[in-house]
Amino acid sequence: MFIFWLLLTTVAVLYGQSLLFKRLVFKNLTYRREFRRKTCFRGDEVELVETLENNKRFPVPWLRVESLLSANLGFRKSENFDVSKGSLFQNHRSFFSLAGYTRITRTHHLTPTRRGCYKLDTVTLTGGDLLGNAQRHMQLPLQSELIVYPRPAEVPFHELPSRSWQGDYSIRRFIVPDPFVIVGAREYQAGDSMKQVNWKASARTGELMVHQYDFTADRCLMVIVNVEDVEGMWRSVSNESLIEKGIEWAAGAAEAAISQGMEVGFAANMPLRTESGSVRIDADRGHEHLLMLYEAMARLELDRTEPMLSLLEREIRIGYANRDVLVISAYWNEELEAAAQALRLLGNSVTAWQLTEERDEQSPNRKERSA
Template identity: 60%
Template sequence: MIFFWFLLTAALIIYVQGVLFRRYSLRNLKYTRRFQKNTCVSGDEIELIEELSNEKWLPVPWLRAESQLSAHLKFRGGDNFAVSSGQHYQNHRSFFSLAPYTKLKRTHRLTPVRRGVYTLSSITMTGGDLFGSIGVSQQIQLHGELLVYPKAADVPVHELPHHSWQGETEVRRYIVPDPFVVAGARAYQPGDSYRQVNWKATARSGSLQVHQYAYTASRTLMIYVNVEDGESMWRTVTNEALIEQGIEWAAGAALAVINEGMEVGFAANMAKEGEIDSVRVLPRSGHEQMNILLDMMARLKLERTEPFRTLLAQETGVGYNGLDLLIISAYWNDELERESERLRGLGHAVSVWTLPSAKKLADSDSLQEGRAGA
């Protein structure tokens, strides 16, 4: 008889706690998930931060937070969470246990291995009773975004042909002395104008000194990236790694030009996420322009908006003259050569960098100037 009452009491306790936790386990729970920062460069390690608070008298014996994230976010191993990855997406599961009126903060380290836009859209919370036999779920909407910039490749921008050289940026090689940029003073030489005399330096040295002018240049570079990974491609990119390499080359060329104080623009037969037209950014200088380019490159979709030859043909009617044009493409054929010749006929200097084959992508020496002309 005692055993019977023991079983009855145990069954009643299990039933009551099951009803209690089913009804209240997910109540007054606050959960947030966010990235440590909103932007980073591909390959940087950042943090994904989870914060959970139990604002009620009832403990939470166990809680599972499950969400789907991009497979391009590589998590470092750790306790109390699990990741199962597929080709494009991965399931991320975190496990918690909270006492009454407690807060918990958990940090996961991850590395984005590819540029792009990564969002935190929703998460499913599942909690249950003391014995794990009953579970109740609730979906929470999240609003978080991580913008991953392409990693700027180290590219030989100095090898590009050039046209316009007069401006405010000092360069290492001789082009033309700029009378507005004074680098110092030197001794007077026959042929120097007396208007160039540096009177302060003359007084200090006791001999006639003239201004030493810096050699400066102003380059306006327009970069074009072809999303087509082969001549027969229609819309969808097969070799995504190859085109990603091209975007990194473009980022590297733009950064090198910006750091020299020169102007750079960008165009591609790709659209940004949520748009349908080919992207185009007019040439400008300054680090704000670089941020605009990186933001746009991060949001590029690897889908063709129009044939690359059409994009180049449209550039002949833009109205610019005497620019430096850099074309980055996985292939080169007679049609593209004809379009580049038309651009040269408008006074542009055109250079072509041909992307390497997939098996050579890891070779840092594979970047070569495929064709160049002025």
């Protein structure tokens, strides 16, 4: 009889604690997960912070926290969590045990291996009784986002467009007249302002003469990236690493130019995430503009929105002049060269850097034409 009542009492206690823990495990329990930083470059180490708070007297004997993250986020090894990694995603699981009125903050160190935009969407909490027989699940939305910039390739400023496929020769690049630097006089031409008239030179020569201004380096660079990894590509990119390399060269060129006070614009036959058309950012200068370019490059999707020829033809229709146009592409053909020549006729220089499989990270395989 004693054994019967002992068994009955044991069953009642186990059943009671199961109901109690199942009912109270999520009461006054808060959970937060966020990236310590909002932006970083590919390869930088970032901290992911979890904060769990039990705002009640009743303890939480065990709690499992699970979420699905991109496989491009590489975690350090730790005793407090487990990662099951696939080719595209990884399942991240953390384990906690909390006494009453306790807060636990746990920091995970991770390294993004690829540029992109990584969001923390939802997390699933699982808790239960002391023996783990009764379980409850709760899903929470998360808002944190990490924008991973492409790591800019090392592009020395003097290696920006300056040579020609037709042979090496000196050219005058990025030139605009500076009204504060007068170097001489020349004959009047249609369109010259009367404010430019050099009256002393006109009286001396007997002809209308105007000031000859010097040229200064008010530079403007337009960087264009072609997502087509082979000539004739339809939509899908087969060699993603090659195009990623091109994006990093574009970031390096933009960084080198803006650091010297130049204006830089960017275009690509790729869409930004959640958009459908080709990306295009007008030229501007300054650190804030550089960060905007980095973010646009981070959000690029490796899908072709239009042929590269169509993009260059649109640049021709815009009709700008006095710019250096840098095209980063895995191939170059007669059609692209004809479009480049049309841009040169507008008063621009055009240079192509051709991407190859070679693992030379210090200098691109350049095919250059300038005018």
